[in-house]
Amino acid sequence: MTEPAELDSLSDEAFRKRLRDWLEEYYPPEWRRPVIFRLRGDSEKRWLRLMHDHGWRLPSWPKEYGGLGLPLTKQLAYHEEMAQFGTARWLDMGGTLLGPTLIKFGTPEQKAKYLPEIVRGDVIWCQGYSEPNAGSDLASLKTTARRDGDHFVVNGTKIWTTMATDAQRMFLLVRTSQEERKQQGISFLLADMDLPGITVEPIVNLAGEDEFAQVFLDDVRVPAENLVGEPGQGWTVAKALLGVERITTASPAPARYAFDVLDRLISFAQSDQHALRQLHGQLLCDLEDYVALYAQTTDAYIDGRVEGHELCVLKMLSSDLFQRISEACLQAAGERGGSRGAVPLGADNEDLRLIYLIARPTSIYGGANDVQRDIIARAIFGSRTTLSR
Structure with missing residues (x-):
């Protein structure tokens, strides 16, 4: 070891x-x-x-x-x-998202109970944030949690909950009070997925996978000791977690892998080589620029020198780059770009269609790119409009 x-x-x-x-x-x-x-x-x-x-x-x-x-x-x-x-x-939502949040905001009892099992990989966690009509506008969530003695009684629904079908626990945002500002009155809870009243319905995506799900919560009794942070301060906890999430989802690794596939496709291209090589060169420059920006921003984030809107820039650029490269792969493949299943590339095979389908939702999850642009614009130009996810 x-x-x-x-x-x-x-x-x-x-x-x-x-x-x-x-x-x-x-x-x-x-x-x-x-x-x-x-x-x-x-x-x-x-x-x-x-x-x-x-x-x-x-x-x-x-x-x-x-x-x-x-x-x-x-x-x-x-x-x-x-x-x-x-x-x-x-995914490892316990290790990449929840763990750092508990280290910062959790009670000693919560750290002692949950962190060791996360480290060992004993438990799979999912994230209960997005809701119908409250996805990127996260502060508009409607799921409620009413205090009843030593428990919160939770009612509502979460959607696009990644890997909920595999998870044993969920961290979720709930509304514990109605306040003037919608970011207020939100709390951060931890819940076991086998609690009575929790129902998970898988959602099959275009790639034929059921990684997403809708989670229904009907009078679910969650122990009050599972509240992370103070009641009504869940927005503060959530913002810290979203910073980690945007660093994680903005990794250049998917775009880099797709570009490696494009590199191999060039030698087998059935379309205009000149136009394709121009596109290849432009994407290479964009990829190298983004890798450098990601490293620089990650460095600054760890040192506490990054504002939230700067992480929005990373998330937006990484998803856009991954999508453009996946589209270029289909273009380079010519008529084979529409094939289902793996396409032969010399001694290797690559499922170009699947790469393309995986790239499509990256501009939506973790906060839609249009919303990221709004956050960036408000940070630069100033606005009294409240921030969404």
């Missing part, structure tokens, strides 16, 4: 080599399908436990909570090596 203190003593290049060697030895080869394959349920737990058992779990978490406590350069190297190796996508 690799010890965090040992990783600290390595140079950045030695750290990269140590991680590459470990991946080569232990990463399941059947999972080596980046972008088009996401680990779910038991497979995700197996991967999280494998990283934990070998000392590679949670590079950004402080060591006192079971993480690696790595400096920024090694954190970036960690994610870059994972992407370059070709690991499958995994």
